[in-house]
Each structure stands twice: as structure tokens, then as C-alpha cells.
Amino acid sequence: MKKTRRKKKTKLTPEQIANNRKTRIFQKKIRDIFTITGFKYINTRNMHIEVGNRRVEIDSMFLYENILLICEDTSTTVNIKDHIRSKKEAFEQIEDNFSEFIKQVINICPEHSQNLKKYSNDRFKIFFLYFSQNDLGLGDDDLARYPNIKFIEPQKLNYFNKIISTIKVSGRFEIFRFLNISVNDIGLPSSESSKKTIKAPIICPNSSTGLKNNIRLVSFMMSAESLISTCYVLRKDNWENSMWLYQRLIEKEKIKKIREFLVNKGETFFNNIIVALPDNIKFTDSNDNYLSIDQICDYQNCTMEIPNQMNSICIIDGQHRIYAHYEGEKNKDKNEKTISELRQKLHLLVTGLIFPKEMTDGMRAQIQSEIFLDINSNAKPVPADVLLHITTLKDPCSDIGLARQVIGALNRKNIFLNQFELSSLEDSKIKVASIIKFALRYLVTINPSEGRVSLFNYWDGNKSALISKDQNTINEYVEFCAKKLSEYFSALKNNFKEDWNDPNSKILSVISINGFIIAYTRQLKINGLKDFNFFNTCFSNLSIDFSQQNFPYTSSQYKKFSNEILLKAFNLY
Numbered sequence: 001m002k003k004t005r006r007k008k009k010t011k012l013t014p015e016q017i018a019n020n021r022k023t024r025i026f027q028k029k030i031r032d033i034f035t036i037t038g039f040k041y042i043n044t045r046n047m048h049i050e051v052g053n054r055r056v057e058i059d060s061m062f063l064y065e066n067i068l069l070i071c072e073d074t075s076t077t078v079n080i081k082d083h084i085r086s087k088k089e090a091f092e093q094i095e096d097n098f099s100e101f102i103k104q105v106i107n108i109c110p111e112h113s114q115n116l117k118k119y120s121n122d123r124f125k126i127f128f129l130y131f132s133q134n135d136l137g138l139g140d141d142d143l144a145r146y147p148n149i150k151f152i153e154p155q156k157l158n159y160f161n162k163i164i165s166t167i168k169v170s171g172r173f174e175i176f177r178f179l180n181i182s183v184n185d186i187g188l189p190s191s192e193s194s195k196k197t198i199k200a201p202i203i204c205p206n207s208s209t210g211l212k213n214n215i216r217l218v219s220f221m222m223s224a225e226s227l228i229s230t231c232y233v234l235r236k237d238n239w240e241n242s243m244w245l246y247q248r249l250i251e252k253e254k255i256k257k258i259r260e261f262l263v264n265k266g267e268t269f270f271n272n273i274i275v276a277l278p279d280n281i282k283f284t285d286s287n288d289n290y291l292s293i294d295q296i297c298d299y300q301n302c303t304m305e306i307p308n309q310m311n312s313i314c315i316i317d318g319q320h321r322i323y324a325h326y327e328g329e330k331n332k333d334k335n336e337k338t339i340s341e342l343r344q345k346l347h348l349l350v351t352g353l354i355f356p357k358e359m360t361d362g363m364r365a366q367i368q369s370e371i372f373l374d375i376n377s378n379a380k381p382v383p384a385d386v387l388l389h390i391t392t393l394k395d396p397c398s399d400i401g402l403a404r405q406v407i408g409a410l411n412r413k414n415i416f417l418n419q420f421e422l423s424s425l426e427d428s429k430i431k432v433a434s435i436i437k438f439a440l441r442y443l444v445t446i447n448p449s450e451g452r453v454s455l456f457n458y459w460d461g462n463k464s465a466l467i468s469k470d471q472n473t474i475n476e477y478v479e480f481c482a483k484k485l486s487e488y489f490s491a492l493k494n495n496f497k498e499d500w501n502d503p504n505s506k507i508l509s510v511i512s513i514n515g516f517i518i519a520y521t522r523q524l525k526i527n528g529l530k531d532f533n534f535f536n537t538c539f540s541n542l543s544i545d546f547s548q549q550n551f552p553y554t555s556s557q558y559k560k561f562s563n564e565i566l567l568k569a570f571n572l573y
Helices: 012-034 080-096 099-107 108-115 140-144 154-179 223-229 252-265 320-324 336-345 361-376 384-394 399-410 433-444 462-466 469-496 512-528 532-539 557-570
Strands: 040-042 046-051 054-057 060-064 067-073 125-132 149-152 197-204 216-223 271-275 283-284 300-307 313-317 347-354
Touching: 012 040, 012 060, 012 067, 012 154, 040 108, 046 099, 054 080, 060 108, 067 080, 067 271, 080 125, 080 149, 099 108, 099 216, 125 154, 149 154, 154 223, 154 252, 154 320, 154 557, 216 300, 216 336, 216 557, 223 336, 223 347, 252 320, 252 336, 271 361, 313 320, 313 361, 313 384, 347 361, 361 384, 384 399, 384 433, 399 433, 399 469, 433 469, 433 512, 462 469, 469 512, 512 557, 532 557
Parallel strands: 067 125, 125 149, 271 347
Antiparallel strands: 040 060, 046 054, 060 067, 197 216, 197 300, 216 347, 271 313, 283 300
16 A cells, blocks of 8 residues: 655745744733733634624633633734734624623533623623734824724833733733723622722821922832732833823832842831822721811821722832732742732821812823932932933923924934833834934924024914913924924835845934934024925935945934034035
8 A cells, every 4th residue: 555645844944943932922912911810812813704694703802701802823924014004804703792702702612601601792891902023004094084993013012011011910010001991891890899998097288398389198008919009100101102101110020029029028118108199088087077178287197098009109218118018929929928918908008199079180290200209319310311302391391302202203213213211111213302402402493593483483373372281282383393304204104115124224213313303403494494395396306325335424423413514514614
């Protein structure tokens, strides 16, 4: 009998092997984020499910009680928008035919049957997550087309991975915050869950704090367990697209050392945690009568009721002391048994800020960031990127503040989409500190030096509202500046396409970008506000070798390079 030859396996190239390894690491990161925090992993990879009028493939699913995450992970960038559109349509079919979908999942994954049948279909909270191994290159307009999908690109994935690898199971509260999940969303509905409060005796000094803006201060003690389940941190490098972020990333080694201290000493800390309290706190006197905070006299003892709500108390200072009490993995963390007892037993001293209810988020963030800076300015140096954020929060209309916001807006424009390093979790991107400090601030300032002009001079918006720091007007001015710069650099790209797309070219170096921004600022007074066509014509006259070996300018030679641009492109001396 003739033997059937086995088909020879195609030998993979070293590059393919390396890419496969990267993909495995990428997929493991996703699994770890959810399995470490208590989600059950439902492996649906390579399984096809008939739902509605489509045959869909789900890479993975994760379940926490009634919270169901349906996940797609991709390592490709080829035809990515078509792929996203296809997944959007598949997700819509799942949403519209959820009962049918769940039945099929139970059928192909019977080991998860009990957990999937625990809740009625209408009690499930469904989220569609799209993980990408590479930056997707989606602008704001693109994202608006997919409101039912949460995109998690490399920076966000790295953030979650760092948080969960540091504080383990307790990292689930960060996931819940990302998904905008409340306590009442999890598990069976209960009329009691929303009424639960944490009661803490307080000291409330009124006139002896020196605090302005009607901010009140309370001092109290609260268990580490309660703090972990109710707190959040405005970390600069997190998943939020918000300008009100200022805190640094949590440090794994610092958490580890504090946790060892807790295990060895079993004592609480002597220094206070600083937090901002939510608006819905209440106060009662010794007879359980409700009081307004204005009724509380100096140093009067009373009780504060804090609603037991996830992600409601903002940590200003002390995140490491709180999260050192994190819930570890029971079978992997030798100290978890000890820490689990301390988490309930130990109460931390807390100083809480109570803001007037009418105070804006921006003003609250500004005050919080100033407190954070005051506390930490004499400790470990605050990183430059964090300082930039705090400067922006303190005065969003300052030269630095406006320039930082314009960089953020440019990072969302197609010309510079996701190319600026706005997070310490991002590598190999354009660093922004020198661009802001030495070039961009002078182009966007609302107070140009005598004899000079900025884009502010040519903006036809409400200048008085901008000077008064109206946030909507600030956003309008920032968008105007970003649009003008986008046109300018688009014209440059049009004339130097090969250099622009060459990763080894110096055209997108800080030296080059600063030179072009300074040239823009210097020609503005003579040429006024111009559009893409004008700059496109100017740059057609520009002849510069941007190759690494021949580009003649070094760091800080920004003005010297701008002289060459002005001469060759604009015929200005």
C-alpha cells in the first residue's frame, strides 16, 4: 500500500517567528488584564457563530457576573477601516439578537453554561472592545462613526497592563471606570445597593484653613478597603481624552516596598491621604439629624456619609499608600492573606476637599493639581510632561498651556495623527517639551512680545472670552491654531512626501519641526494668515536634504534652521 506523504510544514522566516511571538504577547496582555481582575475567560477564537444575518467570529469574551466583554484583537493595519466596519456590523447583529447569540455561545462553550445562565438576558451589560497591536490611525471623525465600540490601542493597553500588573485584582475598578460601570450595574438589581454609605466621624475646621473659593476641608479616617473600592486617580497617561489629568503613573516598585512595610509592621500611616470628595456626601449630628456643611461649626464633631460608589473619590496625593493594600491573586500572592486582614482593619487618615457644587471640573482640576505640585515639589522631581499638564491646568491661556493643548489637537489631525509623545507609555514618538517651550508657545500666545504677532492677532473669535478663560472659547482658539498648522505642515509634506514617510529622515525631528514653526511665526507679520495653497507654492522652492547623514542642524539650532527656511521658501531675510 502506498504511503501518503505528510504535507511538509512551511518553514517560517525569522521575521514571521518574531511577529508571531509579538502577537502571542499582545493576546496574553489582553487575557491577563481581565483574568487577573476576576473576569472569566471564554475562548471563542476560531469559532464561528451564526447570529442574525451574519456568521461572526469572536476572538475572545470575558465575563464578570453580568458584565460581558466581547473582544476583537488584531495585529494587522491592512484595510483596517474595512475590518472595523465589518466588526461594527457584526457587533450590531449580536446586540439585536443577543438571546440567540448567548444560546450559541453556551452551545459551543458548555463549560461556561452555568455562569452565562446566571442572569436574564436583559440584565447583561454588553461591551464591544477592539484591541489593536498597532496604532489604528483613527481621527475624531472616524471614532464618531463607531460609538458602540471601545478602541484599545497600544498606549491604552500598556496602561491597563501596568495598572493590573501592579495592583492585581483591585485593578478591576479601573476597568469599571473605563466602561462607565456603577455598583448598581453589577450583579442582580437591588434597591439597597445605591443606598449603602460609608460613615466616618469628621473634624471640619471652617475659618482656620485659609482656603479660598468656598472650599471646605474635612479630616476623617477610612478603611483601605473602602478607599480602594471608591477612589480613582486622574493619571496623565491613562485612557482618558481629557485635559484635566495631572497625576503620574503608579510605580510598581514603590507599591511593592510599601506592601512589604505593611506586612512587617501591620500599622497604618501617620501622614494624611489627600482626596477630593464627591458632591453627594451628607453630614449628620450626634442625633442623626442631617446638616448642611455651612451649619457645621469650627472643629465640631459630626459624621459624614459617603455613598458607597465606585470611582467617586478623587485621590490628589497618596495613591501608592492606598493601593499598596490592593487585593492580590489568592494562589500567587504569599502576602494576600495578611494584607486582606489589614485592608479591612487599617484605617487611613484622610483630608478631604469639598468643592462648591457649582465649581467647574476645570477649576477643581486646577486646584487639585496645584495641591499635588505643592506636596510633591520637594519630593521626587515631577516629570517634565507632568509639569506641562499642570501648567496647562493652572493657566490654560498661558503660552505653555495653549501650546500643550494645540499639540494635543494636532495629534488628532491626520497630518500628525498619533505621532507626538503625549504619554510616558509611548515610545519612539516625537517628544513635545522642546517644541512647546522653544517654538510653539510664541506662535499661539495671546500676549505676543512688542513688535511681534501670533495667530491670536489673526483669529476672529471672541478674544475677550478667551482672555477670560472661557473653556469653550479656548477650545475654539486651540482648534483654529491646530487647523492653521495642519495646513502649513500638509503643504510641507506635499513637497517632501518621500522624506515625510521615511522613518530615518530628519523632517519630523524636534529640530526640524521647531525650525518650521519658528519660520511660520516670523513670516506671519509680513504675509499674514495664509492657506495650504500659499505654503505649497512656497515650499516648492525649498531644497533641503533631510537625510540623517546630511541634515546640517543639531539640537537647539532652531533659529538658524528657520533662517534657511525663510530665505529659500519665503524669500525673507
